[in-house]
Amino acid sequence: MTTANKFTYRDEVAERLADFTVNVSGDLDADIRHAAKRALSDSVAVALGALDHQASHIARKFASPFTRPDGAVIWGTSMRANPDLAAFVNGSLLRCYDYNDFYVGERNSGHPSDMTAAVIAVGEWIDASGEDVLVALAVGYEVVGAAFDAFSTAPGGWDYTNLTAIGACAAIARLLKLDVEQAREAFGMTVTPHFATDEVESCELNARGDLTLWKRFNGSDAVRNALQACFLAQAGVEAPVRPFTGSNGFIAKLANKHDPVPVILDRLQTGNKLTRIAWTYMKLWPVGSMAQSAIRAALEARAQVKDLSQIKEVRVFSEEGSYQHFIEMRQDPYHPISRETADHSMPYVVAAAILEGNIGIESFDLERVLDGKRQKFVAEQVKCVADPTLGALKDGKLARAGAGYLSRVEIELQDSTVVHGAAKPFPGHPKAPFSDADIAQKVTQNALAFAGQEVTDQIIKALVTFDTIANVKDFTKILAFDWASAKREKAA
Structure with missing residues (x-):
């Protein structure tokens, strides 16, 4: 009892x-x-x-x-x-x-x-x-x-x-x-x-x-x-x-x-x-959230440069939280030595976007990070500063995030011409949300090398109609592919 x-x-x-x-x-x-x-x-x-x-x-x-x-x-x-x-x-x-x-x-x-x-x-x-x-x-x-x-x-x-x-x-x-x-x-x-x-x-x-x-x-x-x-x-x-x-x-x-x-x-x-x-934020580029706006601005400015060899200086102006996270917190952001020191370095991220015309997972491969010309460009030609007019720490993280963790970029050429990338919310931000086509492209970009075209298409189709799937096993069986074999076949 x-x-x-x-x-x-x-x-x-x-x-x-x-x-x-x-x-x-x-x-x-x-x-x-x-x-x-x-x-x-x-x-x-x-x-x-x-x-x-x-x-x-x-x-x-x-x-x-x-x-x-x-x-x-x-x-x-x-x-x-x-x-x-x-x-x-x-x-x-x-x-x-x-x-x-x-x-x-x-x-x-x-x-x-x-x-x-x-x-x-x-x-x-x-x-x-x-x-x-x-x-x-x-x-x-x-x-x-x-x-x-x-x-x-x-x-x-x-x-x-x-x-x-x-x-x-x-x-x-x-x-x-x-x-x-x-x-x-x-x-x-x-x-x-x-x-x-x-x-x-x-x-x-x-x-x-x-x-x-x-x-x-x-x-x-x-x-x-x-x-x-x-x-x-x-x-x-x-x-x-x-x-x-x-x-x-x-x-x-x-x-x-x-x-x-x-x-x-x-x-x-x-x-x-x-x-x-x-209300969730998504990323077009595989980099921390606070650098997304800077990448967007860097690519906008780069599109106005016909000859990259004519770049004299790149100037990045970031809201204070982004500057703190990608500059102040890092041991040596102007001299990255690894993938992770590079993808948490504002100078490197912006430099890679300008030099490559995009940012992908491969942008942080060690051979690219340690490339002598790229290292020199990052260390000598990229300058980053905090700009509280784009967002101040006192405003709070929620306000700065809601604005888009803003950064703007200036590229000065050898002839003193300056082109600009504006401070705007990044793709995937609630103010600039992904379209269905953007999502399908992200799936393709990430899955294709490992799954092949046929399986990638099946994955996209299943995700689009996911609410109609009677049993989740019908989806996960599509994911039971041999990624290593698919990668070898593509390489061959």
Whole structure:
């Protein structure tokens, strides 16, 4: 015989997250359904473009002893694994390059698309429909947006992935059809045992001159933890009683000076429509978000130069946050020594755009980064300055992001002629959103070398009609191609 506990402990944040996840309407407006397909398509494009990245090779090596024939597809291979492992491996592809979408909230920002591979893996595991996956993603993005409005990870030195994991938990709980009690336990098990520090973004380089490879995995690892929490809750495992509001709970560990609880309660009301998946920022170029406007401006200015040998000087004027992130935080931005020091260097990024007429993954290949002529151009002919008229730190990140993380570019020629690239929002910004054709082009650009034309066309067609797919397995079986073989055939 058991006796009831006379003490009652509540965690209103866990309760609200669970109630919203389970009970918010999944009836997507046509434009939100379209936005969800666009976010999904962008994520798949980015992932497929990273199949030959070092981290991808390592992830597949890690997974190979644990494969099972009835598991979820490891994209670009015939391998299959449990959904948590597939989520980890496929999700790491999204962060191999700075190429996936990002979301800026009132207090935090990060990459909600970290959850995409996990949602697909779970959908594949349970025979979910395409519409089920799109709704789950919309719920997950909504929760990420609320978390980015409510919580700041900076004061405690934590990573954004702690917040993305909360959104991933919501998406997967919705897909698994957990009830409110189970969802509450899943959120508790997501935030209590797994706290990721921001040391991965320390800008300290390893022996190769790169950032640690863990940066490629920390997002998918956080999402994998959320996935496991949902399955644990489904099985009946309980979380701590007050995972968010307890004296040693999630909120206490964040060390925020403001009270985030009212924000969560306000943003996550079950009567709200799902909209935030349409607010995400996308990238045309595989570079950090704060350099996208500078690339756009550099290409605009370059189009007015007939002879690149006549360039005397390139001047980049960036809003203060972009200057801080791509100049001040970097050890030596005018002398990059690796892929990652190059793609986080404003001088290099702008120089590569001007010299190549575009920016692609190959723009940061080591032989290009270390090319003597390019190194000389970056160090001697590119000048970067902060321009607070384009955006000041005091304005806050949300305002600067909403404007487009603006930069403008001037190219001065030997005859003293100066051509200009204006400060405008970049392609993929909510003020300059991708068209369906832009998304299809991004998929093609990233998938073609690894999947071949026929499979690439099948992927694009499936993504366009994803809401009509009866079983996600009909999509993932298209992704079970041999990327290495396709690449060899193209090379031959």
